[in-house]
Amino acid sequence: xxxxxxxxxxxxxxxxxxxxxxxxxxxxxxxxxxxxxxxxxxxxxxxxxxxxxxxxxxxxxxxxxxxxxxxxxxxxxxxxxxxxxxxxxxxxxxxxxxxxxxxxxxxxxxxxxxxxxxxxxxxxxxxxxxxxxxxxxxxxxxxxxxxxxxxxxxxxxxxxxxxxxxxxxxxx
Amino acid sequence: xxxxxxxxxxxxxxxxxxxxxxxxxxxxxxxxxxxxxxxxxxxxxxxxxxxxxxxxxxxxxxxxxxxxxxxxxxxxxxxxxxxxxxxxxxxxxxxxxxxxxxxxxxxxxxxxxxxxxxxxxxxxxxxxxxxxxxxxxxxxxxxxxxxxxxxxxxxxxxxxxxxxxxxxxxxxxxxxxxxxxxxxxxxxxxxxxxxxxxxxxxxxxxxxxxxxxxxxxxxxxxxxxxxxxxxxxxxxxxxxxxxxxxxxxxxxxxxxxxxxxxxxxxxxxxxxxxxxxxxxxxxxxxxxxxxxxxxxxxxxxxxxxxxxxxxxxxxxxxxxxxxxxxxxxxxxxxxxxxxxxxxxxxxxxxxxxxxxxxxxxxxxxxxxxxxxxxxx
Ligand code: FES
Ligand SMILES: [Fe+2]
Ligand SMILES: [Fe+2]
Numbered sequence: 001x002x003x004x005x006x007x008x009x010x011x012x013x014x015x016x017x018x019x020x021x022x023x024x025x026x027x028x029x030x031x032x033x034x035x036x037x038x039x040x041x042x043x044x045x046x047x048x049x050x051x052x053x054x055x056x057x058x059x060x061x062x063x064x065x066x067x068x069x070x071x072x073x074x075x076x077x078x079x080x081x082x083x084x085x086x087x088x089x090x091x092x093x094x095x096x097x098x099x100x101x102x103x104x105x106x107x108x109x110x111x112x113x114x115x116x117x118x119x120x121x122x123x124x125x126x127x128x129x130x131x132x133x134x135x136x137x138x139x140x141x142x143x144x145x146x147x148x149x150x151x152x153x154x155x156x157x158x159x160x161x162x163x164x165x166x167x168x169x170x171x172x
Numbered sequence: 173x174x175x176x177x178x179x180x181x182x183x184x185x186x187x188x189x190x191x192x193x194x195x196x197x198x199x200x201x202x203x204x205x206x207x208x209x210x211x212x213x214x215x216x217x218x219x220x221x222x223x224x225x226x227x228x229x230x231x232x233x234x235x236x237x238x239x240x241x242x243x244x245x246x247x248x249x250x251x252x253x254x255x256x257x258x259x260x261x262x263x264x265x266x267x268x269x270x271x272x273x274x275x276x277x278x279x280x281x282x283x284x285x286x287x288x289x290x291x292x293x294x295x296x297x298x299x300x301x302x303x304x305x306x307x308x309x310x311x312x313x314x315x316x317x318x319x320x321x322x323x324x325x326x327x328x329x330x331x332x333x334x335x336x337x338x339x340x341x342x343x344x345x346x347x348x349x350x351x352x353x354x355x356x357x358x359x360x361x362x363x364x365x366x367x368x369x370x371x372x373x374x375x376x377x378x379x380x381x382x383x384x385x386x387x388x389x390x391x392x393x394x395x396x397x398x399x400x401x402x403x404x405x406x407x408x409x410x411x412x413x414x415x416x417x418x419x420x421x422x423x424x425x426x427x428x429x430x431x432x433x434x435x436x437x438x439x440x441x442x443x444x445x446x447x448x449x450x451x452x453x454x455x456x457x458x459x460x461x462x463x464x465x466x467x468x469x470x471x472x473x474x475x476x477x478x479x480x481x482x483x484x485x486x487x488x489x490x491x492x493x494x495x496x497x498x499x500x501x502x503x504x505x506x507x508x509x510x511x512x513x514x515x516x517x518x519x520x521x522x523x524x525x526x527x528x529x530x531x532x533x534x535x536x537x538x539x540x541x542x543x544x545x546x547x548x
Pocket of ligand 1: 127128130159162
């Protein structure tokens with residue numbers, strides 16, 4: 001079993017022990033009698049604000065009906081980043097600015113976020129396409145809007161806060 | 173010609189321009205010539221907030237502890253914003269509704285102006301919290317020469333347009349003798365005045381508020397007047413939408429997209445537009461000087477605020493298709509962007525900065541780091 005699989009299993013047990021903290025009997029059944037699980041403390045969980053340990057709702061309500069996805073997966077090859085993306089082209093696009101700066105767009109929610117992660121500063125305000133602060137001129141390439149842009153932009157301008165590239169881009 | 177509250181004529185809404193066409197009749201939104209105004213209405217409604225939801229009890233203590241020159245900065249900005257929103261809470265309705273010809277635009281104007289009344293009410297909420305007698309602040313707005321001087325430029329385009337447009341509705345085009353004076357009314361001249369009024373409104377919402385916004389956020393950067401900053405964030409979010417609204421109207425006009433006459437008017441008015449922006453920038457810089465007359469505040473002085481005014485002026489005039497009018501190329505106060513972003517605006521008294529508490533707001537940007545050791 002790969003380390004990732006082990007971590008996943010351990011994590012799952014830890015989660016179960018947390019959710020059943022107030023019911024030791026169920027906890028024993030679920031984890032095959034291991035009492036060490038009970039050492040897990042609710043304090044480790046990032047509880048939603050306003051809730052308390054007493055008010056925690058068990059996320060797994062009926063352990064006997066649980067389908068163990070990890071057992072179902074046992075016969076198939078271990079998932080790796082390669083198999084996950086097999087057959088899919090990774091969306092990586094090169095972005096270049098007229099002043100010589102370059103960036104790569106890859107797996108970001110928006111073009112703006114991608115720039116920020118690569119230390120390229122773009123003005124912003126709303127980050128939702130209605131204020132126009134992030135407006136930049138598109139010289140070459142195409143983008144797809146993830147939400148309808150409301151700010152007024154010229155035909156050759158884009159709002160990086162609410163779009164992703166669908167090709168390599170040249171920006172001004 | 174006289175204004176009617178329900179036009180009986182039959183006409184195709186798609187043949188109507190934004191202004192000075194048929195007066196509107198049925199408030200219907202199934203046929204929209206410019207869908208953007210419907211989008212703006214929906215967005216504005218989703219922004220709805222009430223000033224009373226923002227707790228200002230800490231601001232009272234903060235205000236008492238501020239040195240006198242910082243109290244002056246705070247109170248002066250509040251007075252100026254009160255003036256601006258007093259104007260904006262009524263003028264779009266009074267000036268534009270009698271001449272509007274599209275139902276979705278009519279409703280956007282009403283929705284826009286209504287949101288300004290929320291801003292005005294929030295100032296009373298703030299003032300009540302910081303001084304025992306609000307009248308000392310509000311009564312000064314019509315007396316203070318620095319505010320009155322700016323009120324003059326803010327309102328003159330509105331007032332002149334309203335006065336002539338009222339005569340046009342009653343008497344139509346032509347030369348009329350009114351109380352012994354000869355007044356000539358010309359539709360093209362009215363359209364020109366409407367265009368410049370819209371530019372002046374754009375300047376009001378896009379530039380004039382920002383000196384004040386910057387000061388509010390500079391206080392909050394030092395953990396002072398944080399309740400006020402929350403209110404200002406909500407106001408800034410609304411204002412960003414309003415300025416998008418006027419930018420759309422101005423661009424639809426300038427491109428002759430529904431009334432070709434406006435395209436030639438916009439072309440003729442280019443110098444006037446630049447002058448309106450330049451005058452506003454100059455007045456805002458003078459305002460910064462007045463604010464800091466007894467001393468600057470931490471993080472801001474009149475030079476950097478002046479550069480910020482120039483920067484924002486370039487941005488706004490650029491959005492209307494003009495070249496920048498100032499040298500400054502980058503934002504001298506980049507930290508303001510985070511404050512101007514409304515993502516973590518939070519009005520209810522729950523734990524601060526958890527945007528998922530916002531009614532109707534869903535934070536879709538979940539990062540795996542958010543879960544920490546929360547394995548599954
Ligand atoms: S940040 Fe407001 S439109 Fe992009
Ligand atoms: Fe306002
Ligand atoms: Fe406004």
